[in-house]
Amino acid sequence: MALLLLLFLANILTISEGTCEPGIVKQIHLLRPRSGAGGNSIPGLSCLSWRLAVETNNMIGWKTVPEECEEYVGHYMLGKQYRKDSRAVAKEAFLYAQSLKLAGDGKDIWIFDIDETTLSNTPYYAQHGFGAQPYNATLFDKWVMEGAAPALPESLWLYKKLLSLGIKVVFLTGRHESQRNTTASNLKNVGYHAWYKLILKRFFLLHFECREPSKYSGKTAVFYKSNEREMLEKKGYRIIGNMGDQWSDLLGTNTGNRTFKLPDPMYYIS
């Protein structure tokens, strides 16, 4: 009964907020567990524990969601709990930002990651096993280039609040420089109208052809993002907050005065 209610609410939520294609609504139906117990009764594996281990950076370097947890992750991502969890993070981040005494010199910045932080790729992942299928760069790049990713509503809410506090926003993403225009349009179309900087990876990896190797080729996201944050700080900017769905957004150097980890049980980036 509780499960049916959850599915119903997830459905309502999805439709009412208009963030997903009709295909996803269908996907919710397909995700109904084959037995009554959902993802909790898998012998030897608790998908809840797996997700917590992922969110706390205990489980690292994994390539795909365990096959047994595909339905669990799907339910989580399309259901109420993902939204509630995201809302709790956004609210806490706002309370923190609001409590600060800002210098008002335009040097206070907030760093947002993009994928699964400000934009949601759930419509894509819903059709590709919610992370249980191996990552397909070609298909994912195709999705990105459509520029159709919806906003994470809670992050968009936070973004607007931060701007109203006079904080500058910097987007720092692992997306490639070649995806700048599409990414900028996508951000604007869903409500992120202004930013101080949009930092993308400065090498052109498109369809497996590396056109211009850079200092970030083959480096981790931790290295790339630490480096970019360091450059911002050297220019005199103060990173008062840093928000991402991956620990690689939040670890390393120059991590900012406070970090906020959004949930993401679908993939891992080192």
Added chain:
Amino acid sequence: MALLLLLFLANILTISEGTCEPGIVKQIHLLRPRSGAGGNSIPGLSCLSWRLAVETNNMIGWKTVPEECEEYVGHYMLGKQYRKDSRAVAKEAFLYAQSLKLAGDGKDIWIFDIDETTLSNTPYYAQHGFGAQPYNATLFDKWVMEGAAPALPESLWLYKKLLSLGIKVVFLTGRHESQRNTTASNLKNVGYHAWYKLILKRFFLLHFECREPSKYSGKTAVFYKSNEREMLEKKGYRIIGNMGDQWSDLLGTNTGNRTFKLPDPMYYIS
């Protein structure tokens, strides 16, 4: 029905493992939610989201568990999920340790925190609101000095596995030097028979009387633990793993080759 089953299993688990006093079994009964929905239906607050925010270091500096979440946290701590979550961390830590090619020179060490990492204070917290009541140093110190804390079974399992791999264990705790004998006895009594070092805070704060100020007086756990880990590394030890229930065990400098965060929704230490 699922809830009753959970309570039943929690009860069985608690009794069969002999980690708790009779008072706690009674506490399980008292913890039964007043309505049928448990901790999930609190208006404006999802205790699940609160716990995830705590576990991911989004919620920092908090003094007590939100009153509305006392029953939720109690159920979690006494129920199956806490144990499953701990097991997932211990298993992942073992898989990691097992995968290492150790030098065999006796310089590979694993750092364990003590409270809520190797020893469990759940019997104490079960009688003090599971963290929803303000921290009472006098009462907690009294409990510590009883030396009656049970082992966290999953950490004890990992500890034995690590020793069998030839890894040296270091306990690094915020407990005071004055609690050394009791702590050592407690550890031995519950199965932690050997260690390379037991590091306690080198200042004597007993019953609010500071007898010997040290460089750690008034400093955070992050500072204290980073400093102690640095000294170990300067002596040539390699911290291959570092496990704690607080992010202050795992952040800072010299954090080790890999960190493991055990769950703890009952209190926060900076």
